[in-house]
Amino acid sequence: MSVETETMPRRVSGSSILNNPTVRSIVIQVSLIVFLVGFTWWIIDNTARNLAAANIASGFDFLWSRAGFDIAITPIAYTSNETYGEAIVIGILNTLIISAAGIALATILGFVVGIGRLSGNFLIRMLSTVYVEIFRNIPPLLVILFWYFGVLSVLSGPRGLEESPIGIYLTNRGLQIPSIIFGALAWASFAAFVVGIVAAIVIAQRNKKHQLATGERKPILWTALALILGLPILVFIVTGVPAVLEFPTANRFNLAGGIQIRPEFIALWLALSIYTGAFIAEIVRAGIMSVSKGQNEAASALGLRRGQALRLVVVPQAFRVIIPPLTSQYLNLTKNSSLGLAVGYPELVAVGSTVLNQSGQSIEIVCIWMAVYLTISLSVSFFMNWFNSKMALVER
């Protein structure tokens, strides 16, 4: 035995430089990089040469030519005279809007249903289970088509509608609501709103300090409501109600005026939220169940009510389990928003494929798609990682 242990290292060091782990790992890594760079260069070079041989124009210059087509939903001003590049920017904005709206609603739905699945109330628990089991198990495209063709398309048209006293109409052209047109003095009310929020935060912090010092809890709900809502309303009335409502009115074809939310947006938004909400519910349930029963019992022993125990003890601990998979769901929702193509919601893929077909620049467009989704996904994931590290258990 002793002989063997002595000869082993000698043979390794003396035999060959290839057996040196450091050298070996450097050699492997360098050759991998050389191979990858070479392979990528070969693909790019080959593609470029073939495109040239087939007389197909390439490059990104087309982004500056006139688009010539209109887009249904434009968050910023856009006409058919703008460029392909601007059309793609509209697509990116629409993707961001639907993703943000979807993430917000899916999170609310997911938390409500996830907690509902653990409820002591049989009906709530059953309803939550049915919701999760149904929507987790059908493809999101079907949910989108269901809302678009099954629900929103069969609504009545905008003509011959009975006039609605509150000016809200839900037709097959979407949801039409009155818009508010603010007058000159409206800024005062907005300022009051901001002041109210700041004041409420200051008071809340003072109350917290007071509680830490003395143990006495000062309820803040009514004070905060009065500051945040009451103050601006008061200012609004004092300045003479500087706003008018613009009601939608029927013209020959459509309802005009007010704010229109198009059925393509509604269908996609509801479908993405409901679909992803089912997954989030399961994540939330798993997160809460990961908190040991003893924590709940300890909270009750301290005299916390069920709601307080959930809010102060269980959820903060559950968050550590919830956040990483939640990030994946947010990323999924963002990527699934590309299904808007099916119902004509002009998000990045829909606008991009129109540009692709009008300009014929398929490779360039696919590169733009990949770059944009990669950027969005990495940003979401970066933010969630930061949030995760904030929420991580602080050990004392």
Place this chain on the structure above:
Amino acid sequence: MNSKLLTALLGMTIAGLAGGAASAQTLDTVKERGQLRCGVNTGLPGFASQNDQGAWQGLDVDYCKAVAAAVFGDASKVQYSPLSAVQRFPALQNNEIDMLARNTTWTMDRDTTLGLAFAGVNYYDGQGFMVKKDLGVNSALELSGATVCVQSGTTTELNLADYFRTNKMDYNPVVIEAQSDVNSAYDSGRCDVLTTDASGLAASRLEMASPENHVILPEIISKEPLGPAVRQGDSQWFNIVKWTHNALLDAEELGVTQENVDEMMTSENPEIRRLLGQDKDFGASIGLSKDWAVNIIKAVGNYGEIFERNIGVNTPLEIQRGQNALWTKGGLQYGMPIR
């Protein structure tokens, strides 16, 4: 969407890996394969659609058959690739199909930057509008404020934007990828107006729940010369498709039909003799057999027969010859002379 992304990605890979395949002789490849791969519409009655038995039929389909007949002497040797508007050009560019006969408008951009070569115009079309009768609209100029359904990625979409802009009218576009979804969105009342090529409107009207409730407005707002296209860089293959088209037109002009083609072989008319390969062998100059045109006419008839069989006044589409009549009858169809 996924299939399209996949096509595009596949396109990248193939463009990257296929090497010099793009410049290979298409005729040899087609002969070796024993089948013509032809890109057609996913479903446009009269131009390309499948019947109850799943067999393809239509004006564009007959052009695929005509080319197959010219190459193989057998019109059945076609493999049809149904393509969406967005898929059609990448499919041709990447050698997935040999020719594209999919009611595609011949434009300068497509003829140059996309690397396509249009072999002729097999249907002179123009963009029109269809509305529901009960709207009481009589002219496209009354459409300000309307919601318009249109297919994405088409010249139609661009003409629509130009037309409303030029006439200072507003509209809400509803842009959907598949024409069938565009039609159903219009039929369900999502839009007031449906716009596409006039021939397409006639076909779409048939798919409405009650076709008699819809009216096509008189305005034609664009030129849409539709025709078969091939890849650039293979002039032999381009010539085959181009002269198949011309042979169909010449046959109509000379009165050669599917029925009388055998009798016409003995005709004394020098033009007919040249078309049917009785004097000089024109087939050899495009790499085909001497009786290439005979095979075409036997398989699908002449241009007039193709038109009447698929979209003419005796079909549900009830389209008049109009601009698509021969030049001798006041139309635009003009077959180049075979000599």
